[in-house]
């Protein structure tokens with residue numbers, strides 16, 4: 001088996017790439033990384049050159065002549081191949097719940113995504129947020145509060161042990177931290193648990209070293 005390669009966007013900005021990276025790191029898969037700077041004239045061509053039959057988007061895993069793309073697919077793949085134990089909760093209903101909130105993240109929260117893009121170098125408190133963004137954040141903190149209340153005794157993450165649900169919400173943690181959004185103690189502690197995941201720390205250190213700046 002050749003060493004797999006994960007194609008990623010700029011670590012400072014690419015929220016989908018962060019999810020793909022964390023999912024595969026948690027699985028224990030050993031892979032190389034290729035960062036393809038986003039929104040340049042040759043971005044799509046560079047991805048297409050490596051994965052001609054996939055959409056020109058990242059994250060995208062190349063393994064043994066196969067391409068796997070879209071974060072939900074990568075999260076499921078990571079959970080299947082994990083050598084680090086289960087990456088979805090073991091209880092059937094908790095697992096269904098984890099998949100529900102991950103899917104809700106994957107397909108929703110457009111206002112937050114559009115108005116507060118991930119930028120790991122931003123520190124922008126006091127931003128005037130439209131109602132739709134505040135509504136998205138309230139829904140997210142409601143999700144976190146329900147999970148943390150129900151599974152608190154099992155560990156510091158949404159379902160106790162770290163899972164794909166935390167991977168799904170990791171970029172939200174970055175977004176809320178970047179605008180200094182005030183949250184209660186329970187959400188604050190949860191955000192810190194995700195922020196300090198060793199693989200997230202490594203990602204953030206790499207992001208700080210990047211030279212590309214996207215004007216948002």
Ligand SMILES: N[C@@H](CCC(=O)N[C@@H](CS)C(=O)NCC(=O)O)C(=O)O
Pocket residue numbers: 009013014015016017038039043056057058059069070071072
């Ligand atoms: N639904 C896809 C979204 C992937 C996506 O849109 N990635 C962005 C980077 S965060 C991208 O590749 N953008 C390049 C472009 O749109 O030109 C997923 O879950 O992976």
